[in-house]
Amino acid sequence: MDIQKNNKIISDPDNKDFRLKNFLYYGRTEKNKKITKNRKIMSLIFILGGLLILFVFFLLDPSEYYYYPPCVFKELTGYNCPGCGGMRSLHLLLHGNFLEAFRYNFLIILLTPFILYWIIYEIFLLFDKRLPVPKSPLIITIVFLFIMLLFGILRNLPYDFAKNISPY
Structure with missing residues (x-):
């Protein structure tokens, strides 16, 4: 159920679609707070x-x-x-x-x-204490995966700079 406030639609946290979008953006939902x-x-x-x-x-x-x-x-x-x-x-x-x-x-x-x-x-x-979980969008994960992929490619190139980042 969506609630309208100040001409903006606010999604209900019990709504399944809202929880899925919240999980994809923030990495987890706030539904279960009890440890x-x-x-x-x-x-x-x-x-x-x-x-x-x-x-x-x-x-x-x-x-x-x-x-x-x-x-x-x-x-x-x-x-x-x-x-x-x-x-x-x-x-x-x-x-x-x-x-x-x-x-x-x-x-x-x-x-x-x-x-x-x-x-x-x-x-x-x-x-029984919680530290705040950093709210990071999915884009940060994608950027890190891109850095890993780029690092994997660069360290295998046959150039001198690649030898400096290659472990062997």
Whole structure:
């Protein structure tokens, strides 16, 4: 049901079409504000799993240990994907070597603030608190995907500048 106010049509939040448009624009709806026990358990699993992964990457250098999984795209095509060098970049980032981490894969550096915010958001959920979720339109996701695609193409070009952003 739409409500008319000041000659503008305001959609009712219970309207299915409004919720879908809201989800596509803002990434989620505000329908369920209560933090359930299952959501808290999921947050705890995310946090502990993430800390375990970070601990493993901190201790074991991916360039020295070969039991890390290889890049499937690299194995099949011989080209670097946008994520190639990401594990080595994360290892170097955890050791504070930002310039070398940037050289292996700068997308990891770009994603770090978002990942940190997500971890803090999950910690707050454990204590029945909510941080604001940034309202970003779908266009931001599309732009980031375009940057990933462009990065994947540029790092495989046979020019000198491409060798500077290629991890191998």
